[in-house]
Amino acid sequence: MTDSALPTFIAESRELLREMEAALLECEQGETGAEAVNSIFRAAHTIKGSSGLFGLDGIVAFTHVVESVLDRVRANTLQMDRTLAAILLECRDHIEHLVNAVADGKSDDIQLATKGEGLLQRLTARAGGVGSAMTHTIATTPVAPAAGREHWQINVQFHTEVLRNGMDPLSFIRYLGTLGDIVALKSLTERLPAVEEFDAEACYLGFEIELASSESQERIEAAFEFVREDCTLQVRPQAPAAQEVAAEKREVDAKESKASKSSDSRSLRVDGDKLDKLIDLIGELVTAGATTTITARKAGLSELNESTLRLARLVEEVRDQALKLRMVQIGPTFSRFQRIVRDVAREIGKEIRLEIGGAETELDKTLIESITDPLTHLVRNAIDHGIETAEVRRARGKNVEGVVRLDAYHDSGSVVIEVADDGGGLKRERIVAKAIERGLIADGSSLTDSEAFALIFEPGFSTAEQVTNLSGRGVGMDVVKRNVNALRGTVELDSKEGEGTTVRIRLPLTLAIIDGFLVGVGNSSFVIPLELVEECVELGDEHRSPDGDQRYINLRGAVLPFVRLREMFSLRSSASRRESIVVIRCAGQRIGIVVDDLLGEMQAVIKPLSRLFSRIRGIGGSTILGTGQLALILDVTSLLDLCLNTRQAHTAPRRALMD
Amino acid sequence: MDLDQKLSMGELRVDGEMTIYRANEVAQTLFASVRAHAGDVKLDLSDVSEFDTAGLQLVLMARRIVEANGHRLDLVRPSQCVAEVLDLCNVALTTDPTQAAA
Known part of the structure; x- marks a missing residue:
């Protein structure tokens, strides 16, 4: 194995360690399921195996002990409980340190080694000796008597390499014992060769097992999940010959299971840069496609028009698919907070549980990376200052255990x-x-609640003095807001005194390309994110006072405030004869934007503005139109902010003067 | 210290781990001792601290070698971990007389 594979090993190990952490935290909370234990075992086992390939003996030695303990948990000879989970969690951290040390190129750190030994001692002390204390629990495992149980005939031949791959076939037989009663078992030794050909590290054994179990065939086959590729397995219900044919089909041989395994985890590791390059190119493709569509329309050839339309549709699909490649589930990010919550809560002596919802929600990878910091801040804030101490909670008649929820x-x-x-x-x-x-x-x-709460996101609220005065809220909230805004997102806050606080971060799905609505003012073009556009209405003559004094219209009985882009950006062109209002809805508010022309939908590849323009509010980026012209993408959130504030600060005085 | 050879009285003793990690080493010594010994063998496993599939195979192979010479190999005083594996895999402590004859 070459060193070039090392980064992959490190990345994979870290991923596995994250899974392991999540599962261990589950166990620590007393929800020990077979799934969790399996996942912990799988992580430890895989890391051990791969480190062996790289000759990282330190990791192998340490992980081996951990794995042995886990193996016993799997076989039900050792009970997983809080204490054990806590120690295993520390072991997990140690493995992470070891992996990090490898990543940093200093794999033989004496200090780490000593720490590891100390940990192992504690682990062995807790688990009562590794390997030696295999008690006879299996034989006596209480299993519900016969009702609904079937007898299964299991025939398994382990392949020669299984031992060298770090598996002990016996552990699978033991595990099988937890799924039911092993009624009969025969060791198959026919494959043992002559002494001269005997290889002590090869496996020649097979087993014929009769298992009485109420589990399904899948569950029984799954017991051999970790050795699917290293064994030939046959599981069939022990039944009259009539069923034999059907059972035959269910036969799982190594090849088949290999296929099913690869479909389980059919994923591919791709360099992030390659993906970015692809998205970039697709961006160009979108622009070029738009140019072609316009040219085709000008040429007036119906056939050409038709084919460009088809092309445009395909490009759109390609774009969506490409963007999906960057989408990852937020679950793993959320799960990481389990640890933070556990550690911080322990540190400050509060009992806090983290609940997670919507873990399967997908968003852009870059977004996830950039949102982790603000989220950490908010979660810490919630633990530190949001949730009261146990005494206060008890006094208020709340459950002593506080709940932080990520959704x-x-x-x-x-x-x-x-x-x-x-x-x-x-x-x-x-x-x-x-x-x-x-x-x-x-x-x-007079402020509405949400306006009042929004104040804590103002920079003025983040000084140390306020920390105490405002019972801690508002620490660095302006930073959170700034970070989120930088991602074209918004933050809002809901709170009920005595009941809790909810901070809501709203982010765009992706950073690269948006569906836009193109509008024109004078000679300039602007793009409004399409999903925000609710409708377009014509601006009636009665609203077209030349001084632009009136800033709202009556839209079917509701007041709709509006802004004129011409004024906002001081465009020096006279208003056209017909103006339209684009009604947009954002963060629960509605506002109209007055423009000259409605130019229709388009896909806009967002090009960031140069730093020079980074302070301009109301503009989120730029895009190049099919004609080669530049269009500015409106940042509706800040635009909304801007115009609502302007209304309060400026319009009122102006009106007062006029009166 | 791991593999004591007490050839007298036809008794052999294996100490320490009988696992994949030491399988080659144990195999060499064990098979050599078994072969060097004419007659029935008692294999003392009381001090085996770890025992896995590789260990089990070693025992089975040793038994086969002895049986090939028309003798029998009995396992004596298995330690707890050995006993658990033998029990799980239904491996008898003593050579099945019918097999020994074969």
């Missing part, structure tokens, strides 16, 4: 991530008082 779901073209706690909630009056003191808002201004 993710898709909502009209964006992803929402929620961090909720059932803690003390925010004290509205104190926030408002502080904001007035800080000069963030004028005295006597």
Whole structure:
């Protein structure tokens, strides 16, 4: 095995360690399922096996002991409990350190080795000796008597390499014993060769087992999951000959199981850069496609038009598929917080449980990476300051164990991530008082709850003094907001005093390409994210006062505030004869944007603006149109902010003057 | 210290691990001792600390070697881990007389 494979080993190990961590945390919370134990075992086993290939003896030696203990847990001869899970968790951390040491190129760290030995001693002490204490529990495992149980005939021949691959066939037989009663077992030794040809490290054994079990065939076959490729397995119900034919079909030989295994984990590791390059190219393709469509339309050839349309549709599909490649589930990221919650809660002596919802929600990999920090901040905040101490909770009649909840779901073209706690909630009056003191808002201004809570995201609220005054909330919240905004996302906060707080982060699905709605003002073009567009209406003459004084219309009985892009960006062209309002909805608010022309839907490849323009609010990026022209992509959230604030700050005085 | 050879009285003793990690080493010594010995063999497994499939195979092979010479190999005083494996795999402590004849 060459060193070039080492990075893959490290990446895979880290992934496995993450799975192991999640499963161990589950066990620590007392939810020890066979699945969790299997997954812990699988991780330890695979890491041991691969480290062996790289000659990383330190990792092999350490992991071997851990694996042996896990093997016994799997075979039900050792009970998984909180203490054991906690020690195993530390062992997991140690393996991670070892792997990291390999990654850093210093695999023989004396300090690490000593620490490892100490850990192993504790583990062995807890588990009562490794390997030697195989008790006869298997034989006496209480299994529910016969009702509904079938007798299975299992024939398994282990392949020669199985031992060298780090598997002990006996552990599978033991595990089988947990699925039912081994009624009869015969060791098959026919394959043992002559002494001269005997290889002590090869496996020649097979077993013929009669198992009485109420489990399904799949479950029984799954007992051999880890050696699927290293054994020939036959599981069939012990039944009259009539069923024999059907049973024959169910025969699982090595080849078949190999295929089924590879379909289980049919994934491919691809370099992130290659993917980015692909997305880039597809971006160009989208632009080029748009140019072709326009040219074709100009040429007026119906056949050409038709084929460009078909092409456009395909490009769109390719784009979607390519973007999906970058989509990953948020679950693993969420699971990582289990550990943070556990550790921080322990540190400050609170009992806190982390609940996770929507783990299968997918979002762009880059987004996930960039959202981890703000999320960590919010989760820590919730633990530190959101959830009350046990005494306070008891006094308030709440469950002593606090709950932090992470949730993710898709909502009209964006992803929402929620961090909720059932803690003390925010004290509205104190926030408002502080904001007035800080000069963030004028005295006597009436704020809605969400506006009041939004204040804690203001930079002014992040000084140390406020930490105590506001019972800690608001620490670095401005940083969270800035980070989220940088991802074209928004943060909002809900809170009920005494009941808890929910922070909601809303993010775009992807960073690279959006479906846009193209509008024109004068000679300039703008793109509005299509998913935000609700409808387009014509701006009636009565609203077209030249000074632009009136900033709302009556839209079917509801007040719709609007902004004129022409004014927002000081475009020096006179308004066209017909203006339209594009009604957009964002973060629960509706607003109209007044434009000259509605140019239709398009796919916009987002090109970031140069740093020079990074301070301009209301613009999120740019894109190149099929005509080669540049269009600016509106950042509707900040636009909304901008115009709502402008209304409060400027319009009111102006109106006062006019009156 | 791991593999004591007490050839007198036809008794052999294996100490320590009988696992894949030491399989080759144990195999060489064990088979050599078994072959060097004419007559029935008692294999003392009381001090075996770990016993896996590889260990089991060694025992089975040793038995086969002895049986090929028309003798029998009995396992005596198996340690707990050995006993558990033998029990699980239905391997008898003493050579089946019918097989020994064969």
